Amino acid sequence: MSLLPVAVTGVAAGGDGLGRLDDGRVVFCEGGLPGEMVAVEITDSRRDFARARVVEVRSASPARVDPPCPHVARGCGGCTWQHVAAGHQPALKVAIVTDALRRLAHLPDAPVTAGAAVPMEGYRTSARLAVDPGGRASYRRRRGHDTVEVDSCLVAHPLLEELIVSGRFPGATEVVLRVGARTGERLASPDRLAAGGKGRGRADVPPGTHVGRRSFVHEEIAGRRWRFSAASFAQTGPEAADLLVVAVGRAARGASGPILDLYAGVGVLGGSLAASDEAWDGLVAVEGSVPAIADARANLADVPHARVVGGDVAEALATGPLEGFVPGIVIADPSRSGLGPGVVDGIATLGPPVVVLVSCDPAALGRDAGLLVRSGYALERVEVLDLFPGTFHVECVSRLVRK
Ligand SMILES: C[S@@+](CC[C@H](N)C(=O)[O-])C[C@H]1O[C@@H](n2cnc3c(N)ncnc32)[C@H](O)[C@@H]1O
Numbered sequence: 001m002s003l004l005p006v007a008v009t010g011v012a013a014g015g016d017g018l019g020r021l022d023d024g025r026v027v028f029c030e031g032g033l034p035g036e037m038v039a040v041e042i043t044d045s046r047r048d049f050a051r052a053r054v055v056e057v058r059s060a061s062p063a064r065v066d067p068p069c070p071h072v073a074r075g076c077g078g079c080t081w082q083h084v085a086a087g088h089q090p091a092l093k094v095a096i097v098t099d100a101l102r103r104l105a106h107l108p109d110a111p112v113t114a115g116a117a118v119p120m121e122g123y124r125t126s127a128r129l130a131v132d133p134g135g136r137a138s139y140r141r142r143r144g145h146d147t148v149e150v151d152s153c154l155v156a157h158p159l160l161e162e163l164i165v166s167g168r169f170p171g172a173t174e175v176v177l178r179v180g181a182r183t184g185e186r187l188a189s190p191d192r193l194a195a196g197g198k199g200r201g202r203a204d205v206p207p208g209t210h211v212g213r214r215s216f217v218h219e220e221i222a223g224r225r226w227r228f229s230a231a232s233f234a235q236t237g238p239e240a241a242d243l244l245v246v247a248v249g250r251a252a253r254g255a256s257g258p259i260l261d262l263y264a265g266v267g268v269l270g271g272s273l274a275a276s277d278e279a280w281d282g283l284v285a286v287e288g289s290v291p292a293i294a295d296a297r298a299n300l301a302d303v304p305h306a307r308v309v310g311g312d313v314a315e316a317l318a319t320g321p322l323e324g325f326v327p328g329i330v331i332a333d334p335s336r337s338g339l340g341p342g343v344v345d346g347i348a349t350l351g352p353p354v355v356v357l358v359s360c361d362p363a364a365l366g367r368d369a370g371l372l373v374r375s376g377y378a379l380e381r382v383e384v385l386d387l388f389p390g391t392f393h394v395e396c397v398s399r400l401v402r403k
Helices: 086-104 158-166 238-251 268-276 290-299 313-318 340-350 362-374
Strands: 004-007 017-020 026-030 037-045 049-059 112-117 126-131 137-140 174-179 186-190 216-221 224-229 257-262 280-287 306-310 329-332 354-359 377-386 395-402
Touching: 004 017, 004 049, 026 037, 086 112, 086 362, 086 377, 112 238, 126 158, 158 174, 158 186, 186 216, 216 238, 224 268, 224 290, 238 268, 238 354, 238 377, 238 395, 257 268, 257 340, 268 280, 268 290, 268 306, 268 329, 280 290, 290 306, 313 340, 329 340, 340 362, 354 362, 362 377, 362 395
Parallel strands: 026 049, 112 377, 257 280, 257 329, 280 306, 329 354
Antiparallel strands: 004 037, 017 026, 037 049, 126 137, 126 174, 174 186, 216 224, 354 395, 377 395
16 A cells, blocks of 8 residues: 655545645545644545545644544444544534635635534434344444444434444334433334234334334423424434524524524424514424424424425425515525525525524535625624534534625
C-alpha cells in the first residue's frame, strides 16, 4: 500500500478532513481532523478530487480521542465521529455550516453560533437497522454492505439498547426500533418476518414491545405527550426534541399570529409553539407522510384552532388548502434535500414577517438560505445544535426576517 502525506486543513460536510494532494487536487480524508498531518491511502481518484482513508496520524489534533465505543474498531458504521472529542464537535459543525453558507448562499459573514448539545451517551431512541441472517438487528459496516452485530450501543437509550441486543426478527432484512424514553413504551417494525407454524412469523422482543408497521409509542416532549408511529419521523430522542423546540421558540421571538408549520411530522415544532403562548393564534401543519399525518391529527387535537393539511408542501402552497391563510410565522423543517426554489417562492408569496428554517443538511441550508435572501429575507442568525453527537450530522435553526 502506498501512503501519501497530507496536511488536513478543514472539514467537509460529510465529516471527512480536507487537504490537498501534491498535484493540487482536494482530497477528502476519512478519519482526518483539521490541523493534523496524516498519511492516507487513496480509495477513489477523480479528475478534480480524490477520496482517501487515514492510515497513520503523524501529528494529532487535540480534538482526537480513542473512540469510546469498542464496536468502531470492529467496523461499525453507526457513528462516524467517535474519534472526535465531544467538546470539539460543535465547533467543527459550526465550521461546516459557515462554509456552506459562504459557498452556496454567498454569505461570507453569516451569523452562525454553536447551540445546545445532547450528551453523547444514551441519547438515541429510534434506529433503523439491518437484520442479519440470524435475525439480529445489526449496524451496517462503515464500508461495504455487511453488518456488524453489537452487544452494546453507546448512543442508544438503555430501552433501545436492550431491544437492539436481545430482539430477534427472523426473516426480516430491516427493522425500525423505537422507544419512548419518558413513557417506557417500545415498538419494533420489521420489514417482514419468516412464516411461522400457522403462517405467521414472530418477532422475539422484550415483554410489552408493540410489533408491526402500525404500532406506535408515546414520548414526552416540551411538557406534552406525543404519538409517534413506527414510520413517522422522530428526532434522535426527547432531549434533542426539547432543545429543538426551545431553539425554534428563540428564533420565533417577536412574531405572533397564526403559525404555518411546513414538513410538520407528528406536529412537535408547531404544536409546542402554538401551545406555549396565547400570542399564537392558530396553527396549520402540513405533512406528507400518511402515518405522520394521523399522528399529527391525534397530537394536535387539543391545540386551539389547529389544522393538519395532509399532502405535499409545494402543492399545498401552490393550491387550495392554504388559500386566505396569512401566517405570522412559517416554520419549515424539510428533509435532507431542503426546500428548493418552488417552496421558497411559495413562502415568499405568503410573506410571513419571520421564517424559522430548520435544516439537517448544510448544503441544503446554504441553498435555501440563499434563495430566501434573494426573495427578500435577511438571515439574522443560525444556531447549530448538536443533536447527533458522535456523528458529523448537524441540526441548524435559522431565523430569517422579511426586509
Ligand atoms: C425532518 S422531518 C421534520 C419533522 C418535524 N418537523 C419534527 O421535527 O419532528 C421532515 C418531514 O417532512 C415530511 N416531508 C418530506 N417531504 C415532504 C413533502 N414534499 N411534502 C410534505 N411533507 C414532506 C417527512 O415525512 C417528515 O415528516
